[in-house]
Amino acid sequence: MNVKSQKTYLVSRLISLAVVSCIAGSAAFAAESNTIRNEIMSIAPSNLPKSGSLEAGGFATANQAAEAFAKAYAAKGQIESVEYNAGIVKSPDGTFGYATPMSGAPSATIVNVGGYHRSLRDQFGGGYIALAHTSLDNDPRFSPVDVNDATIMPIYQVLGSGQTWRLDNTIVRDRVREEAAPGPAPLRVYLQRHEGMNGECVSSCG
Secondary structure (H helix, E strand, O other): HHOOOOOOOHHHHHHHHHHHHOOOOOOOHHHHHHHHHHHHOOOOEEEEOOOOOEEEEEEOHHHHHHHHHHHHHHHHHHHHHHOOEEEEEEEOOOOEEEEEOEEOOOOOOOOOOOOHHHHHHHHHHHHEEEEEEOOOOOOOOOOOHHHHOOOOOOEEOOOOOOHHHHHEEHHHHHHHHOOOOOOOOHHHHHHHHHHOOOOOOEEEOO
8 A cells, every 4th residue: 555545544543442452552652643643534444243242262462362362363364355354352251352353355455444443442451451453464474554453463474374463562662772763753754664463473483
């Protein structure tokens, strides 16, 4: 997508995620997000599930829940040319699962998850802790949209092989610090240089 489209979609994603999570990103990241809020545009709605129930649960960790989502939807997404998104949820008993996924339009590289975020927040409250999605291009590098979302809540990206990558605020800050990007907006500079960011592989990494 072009730069303006990335900024437009990013703002839509960040506004929805801000309602979902009280996790604060660094002041620098927050300031960068605020600079593009005047570029909000409408995005066609995606296919929301009928309920916010868990599709699978009982896993010991969030990574395992994301891995289960990968096993169920990695190949399916590739066959259908559809990006699937699923909320990762921590249940009251301390186990983890993934919510009934939503899907984007066939071949769509931009998926509006705003309504899905709100439905998960309504259903699971603070138990909604991360978002996992499949990848149509099979690039392990997280997009600029994902990188900015990851400063608010962890994002998992699932490749067609089932390989699963995680990005969160700590990883983002470490990557930017390693880069020593200059200026008042180091994350923006990093993304301009790299057009995305590598996360950490958590499943099927061999």
